[in-house]
Amino acid sequence: MAQKNGRSIPLEDKIFGISRLANEMIAEKGKESVINATIGALLDDQGELVVLSSVVDVLKNLAPADYAAYAPIGGTAEFKDSIKKAAFGKYEPKCFTEAVATPGGTGAIRNTISNYSQVGDQILTSDWYWANYSSIAGELGRGSVTFELFDDQGHFNIGSLQKQVRSLLDKQESLVLIINTPAHNPTGYSLTLEDWDDVLSVLQAEAKGDKKIALLVDVAYIDFAGDSNEYRAFLPKLENLPANILPIISYSTSKTFTLYGMRCGAMICMTPVKSIAEEFLRVCQFSSRASWSNCNRAAMVVLAKIYEDPALLSKVDEERDFYRELLVKRGKAFEEEAAKAGLKMVPFDAGFFASIPCKDPDAVCKNLQKEGIFAVPLAKGLRVSIASINENQCRLLPAKIVEALG
Ligand SMILES: Cc1ncc(COP(=O)(O)O)c(C=O)c1O
The missing domain is CATH 3.40.640.10 (Type I PLP-dependent aspartate aminotransferase-like (Major domain))
Structure with missing residues (x-):
């Protein structure tokens, strides 16, 4: 019934689709067997959404x-x-x-x-x-x-x-x-x-x-x-x-x-x-x-x-600073391990995501999924959400990606 109006509308949003696969694997094999690096939100080291309590x-x-x-x-x-x-x-x-x-x-x-x-x-x-x-x-x-x-x-x-x-x-x-x-x-x-x-x-x-x-x-x-x-x-x-x-x-x-x-x-x-x-x-x-x-x-x-x-504003800023530091540490850990593993990253400075340039990102992501690792395939490489995984997982991932690149 729907009109396309020049748009190309996929059956399912790519990121949500891969996240769904990650959740299915968690249900089947348990949380410990899965690294879900697809989520575009900051999670704490236990995998729970970070919510600033001062704002709540x-x-x-x-x-x-x-x-x-x-x-x-x-x-x-x-x-x-x-x-x-x-x-x-x-x-x-x-x-x-x-x-x-x-x-x-x-x-x-x-x-x-x-x-x-x-x-x-x-x-x-x-x-x-x-x-x-x-x-x-x-x-x-x-x-x-x-x-x-x-x-x-x-x-x-x-x-x-x-x-x-x-x-x-x-x-x-x-x-x-x-x-x-x-x-x-x-x-x-x-x-x-x-x-x-x-x-x-x-x-x-x-x-x-x-x-x-x-x-x-x-x-x-x-x-x-x-x-x-x-x-x-x-x-x-x-x-x-x-x-x-x-x-x-x-x-x-x-x-x-x-x-x-x-x-x-x-x-x-x-x-x-x-x-x-x-x-x-x-x-x-x-x-x-x-x-x-x-x-x-x-x-x-x-x-x-x-x-x-002003007191409340400082409280909110301080609470955010804590989580920002956590995220910065994760980014540094990922960069360090990528350098050790010889994994080429797209120039990275900070933030929720890092990217790895590669040919056939869909195939690389599928290889990673066999290991319980979920990342997002893009046109020119894969996107890893360092915001949604802990520092240990950030250290683990680069070597695994090198393996998946084949
Ligand atoms: C680059 C970029 N811009 C903008 C947004 C918009 O997010 P929101 O509409 O929740 O502010 C996002 C969210 O993922 C994003 O990644």
Whole structure:
């Protein structure tokens, strides 16, 4: 009965499908026999979801009206203030910023594509990418193309980015470019400040005349990368770009506040032109109204309460710091063992995931499954979630992957 409308819809989501196989093996052989490195959430060393208790305490003490009432389409005023503080940290932008509430980063990606590209356009992202970018583009009647994230030396491939931006702007009036950094999903790469300078020079060189670029910076993992200020050091570079290049920050409470299921985030624009910020607010709120209407009010109130109470904010930050360190240690353990085992990784910095380049990723993943190890096959390799396995398992995995590569 269903209409395809140009989309290719698989029978089952790949990641959830493999996770299901892992759970079936757990049911059959027990938890100890399985390493499930497919899950995109931070689990503790016992395999339980990490939930920040300081955030849960706030949630449990909400008044009925905090969760029963509708929120304004763009989010409550207190939420908008709080989410900007959360996204920008100590940095205070010297440009116009507007925030619109979205159901997680996913909603920010959706609204950016729907408002800053035309039906039939191609959006651009890197060849290692979160698959949902192309799904959202397809859902909205757009396509997606990629640039190569790395050159032969494993550096950010600015030449490939320039080539694709030029080729797309030859054909289109506008371009949505999605860059996921720091702690990129699926590689764990973080753009350096030099990479950022290169990216911004390319965009300024290629956005000629009436051409327009929306630069969507997906910072879903920013608070699990490492030092919060260091990883925000690129933000000032975005504050005074020419008017036809619009940076939009996609910020999510899913990972940062462990509110994955509460579906709360925001899209935040940064522009030197007031009317562009006002237009952003108007068009993005329109899209929200026409897709999910308003977002989860309870999550908005939780965030506002955290940011109005400095002691509570410190408590939340400290609790997160503990788990961030745990994750950083896991990443280091995986890198160390990969080096010992001679396993080539895609350049990794931090975050929930690491990737291994290989030919025939499906076959490698099947080999691993025979050993009770579950990872996600991508177009150019496999993705290992170091967020969902403990340090011992991180140490064990690289040698096992070398075996599975054959
Ligand atoms: C790269 C990336 N961006 C955005 C998201 C969006 O997550 P959410 O919609 O829960 O904020 C995810 C979630 O897995 C992700 O991996």
